[in-house]
Amino acid sequence: MSIEFRHVRKTYPDGTTAVEDFSVTIPSHSTTVFVGSSGCGKTTLLRMINRMVDPSEGEVLIDGEPVSGIEPVALRRRIGYVMQNSGLLPHRTVLDNVATVPVLTGTPKAKARQEALAQLDRVGLDRSLANRYPGQLSGGQQQRVGVARGLAADPNILLMDEPFGAVDPIVRDELQQELLRLQRELGKTTVFVTHDIDEAFLLGSQVVILQRGGIIAQIGSPAEILAHPASDFVADFVGAKRGKRRLTAEERSAGDDVLLVDAGGYPAGVISAPDGRLILAGAGPKSRSVSNKTDQAGDA
Amino acid sequence: MAWVLDHLDLVWSLTLTHVGLCVPPIVLGFVISVPLGYWASRSSAARSVLLTAGNIAYTIPGIALVVLVPVVLGLPILNPLNVVVALLLYAVAIMVRSAADAFASVAAEVRQSATAQGFAATQLFWRVELPLAGPVLLAGVRVVSVSTISLATVAALVGIPSLGSFFTDGFQRNFAVETLTGLVAVLVVAAVFDLILGGLGRLLMPWNRRRRLSSSAAKALSQPIPTTGRF
Ligand SMILES: Nc1ncnc2c1ncn2[C@@H]1O[C@H](COP(=O)(O)OP(=O)(O)OP(=O)(O)O)[C@@H](O)[C@H]1O
Numbered sequence A: 001m002s003i004e005f006r007h008v009r010k011t012y013p014d015g016t017t018a019v020e021d022f023s024v025t026i027p028s029h030s031t032t033v034f035v036g037s038s039g040c041g042k043t044t045l046l047r048m049i050n051r052m053v054d055p056s057e058g059e060v061l062i063d064g065e066p067v068s069g070i071e072p073v074a075l076r077r078r079i080g081y082v083m084q085n086s087g088l089l090p091h092r093t094v095l096d097n098v099a100t101v102p103v104l105t106g107t108p109k110a111k112a113r114q115e116a117l118a119q120l121d122r123v124g125l126d127r128s129l130a131n132r133y134p135g136q137l138s139g140g141q142q143q144r145v146g147v148a149r150g151l152a153a154d155p156n157i158l159l160m161d162e163p164f165g166a167v168d169p170i171v172r173d174e175l176q177q178e179l180l181r182l183q184r185e186l187g188k189t190t191v192f193v194t195h196d197i198d199e200a201f202l203l204g205s206q207v208v209i210l211q212r213g214g215i216i217a218q219i220g221s222p223a224e225i226l227a228h229p230a231s232d233f234v235a236d237f238v239g240a241k242r243g244k245r246r247l248t249a250e251e252r253s254a255g256d257d258v259l260l261v262d263a264g265g266y267p268a269g270v271i272s273a274p275d276g277r278l279i280l281a282g283a284g285p286k287s288r289s290v291s292n293k294t295d296q297a298g299d300a
Numbered sequence B: 001m002a003w004v005l006d007h008l009d010l011v012w013s014l015t016l017t018h019v020g021l022c023v024p025p026i027v028l029g030f031v032i033s034v035p036l037g038y039w040a041s042r043s044s045a046a047r048s049v050l051l052t053a054g055n056i057a058y059t060i061p062g063i064a065l066v067v068l069v070p071v072v073l074g075l076p077i078l079n080p081l082n083v084v085v086a087l088l089l090y091a092v093a094i095m096v097r098s099a100a101d102a103f104a105s106v107a108a109e110v111r112q113s114a115t116a117q118g119f120a121a122t123q124l125f126w127r128v129e130l131p132l133a134g135p136v137l138l139a140g141v142r143v144v145s146v147s148t149i150s151l152a153t154v155a156a157l158v159g160i161p162s163l164g165s166f167f168t169d170g171f172q173r174n175f176a177v178e179t180l181t182g183l184v185a186v187l188v189v190a191a192v193f194d195l196i197l198g199g200l201g202r203l204l205m206p207w208n209r210r211r212r213l214s215s216s217a218a219k220a221l222s223q224p225i226p227t228t229g230r231f
């Protein structure tokens, strides 16, 4: 289930051009993150995939098939969608929310509910919450329900629009880890939208940094982008220039851990170095475990 | 008091007549206003036309309407249907605004997310928008109910029996106890209707009980209630 954007452009009826000319191929079974500041066209792009937005020019293809030829309602039922503030139906219980798409596609209610219970387990929600209404859940729990709902019909594609944008940093951290685990288990083709560069680097195997108008500032793996920012804009965006990510090891006699400080001299994290020797996690994206968690997102 | 006890039969039968006059306009007013209100929430042109028409209709004095309706419909002046039609007009005039506000109170976010899950347009209306408009719709129906029950007393002025007959009769005979009896009966009917509607709301919208209202719904609910009882 690869997704391809071919020279898409979107001008809204009021004349706003949200996306100018955007082409990207999203590989299957991995997570691609669109990251950029507010108003740069992320949501517009994401919604082109399930036809909530139709491009003014160009086309979006799923496995080589133009989505413009697929009936929108049918298309949406086979694509999971999770958004900020969960967008759960407030008048339906947690269980019925999760069962939404299977019920829409004709699964008998009892069976859909039974399967929804299993989905709750999968996203780490206690079954005792099944009969609550969304308004009776915490923000983090609501987001988990949103993820369970997005996965309930076992779609090949999962679209996530700033799903963790409105929860506190600790809960966000949990949800991100949970998503990484799910992604390892399920291997969905996931398109994730965020304005948080840390989140983008943590979750994405491919990261697309966007500028206003859906212009691609850089596309690549987190490691590539961190190591070789394509422009000052990107360097600034990932925080490399301001030293947020340029970390130096500081000698400390604190066991086997060496303290890392950023260019401003502030402690940013630790790295294991038994007997003064660094543990190298091997080349590639894994080395980003060094990146600090408390740093709030190169102020995207 | 003795008078009331002697006339309990009359009180009961006029109460039933009164209820019979009020239920059809309340129910039909709701059924007619929901699609109109939905339309008004979708198109600003429709909204301004419908709400203005509603305001104008509501300004027509009740007694004028009760006299005019039979002329327009060509019905005998003593046909209770005249009163029902007049009350229906008022009910729609009030309810369209509530219904428009009710549909506007459905969070765009929820509508978009439901669309993204794959609700088709009609499913979206019946399964998402209508139920979520419920709390504000209910608030509107409660206002319509009270207003209709109060207005229906005007029927007595053109000789159609209702609880208003106690007012006209008591006035003519200069007998305050009778007028007061009618007034209490109207209040009791209004209270019972309101209790029933509240109960229906709790039954049909269990999700609404502990939920904080979204800010737009709260705003729609806090709009001033139109004044009723126009003689
Ligand atoms: N329905 C619409 N009509 C007109 N303009 C729109 C519409 N939706 C979005 N836009 C405009 O298009 C541009 C891109 O919007 P979009 O929602 O795609 O941005 P975004 O990157 O998702 O932003 P955010 O991070 O704030 O969610 C913005 O300038 C926005 O104002």
Ligand SMILES: [Mg+2]
Pocket: A042, A043, A044, A161
């Ligand atoms: Mg957005």
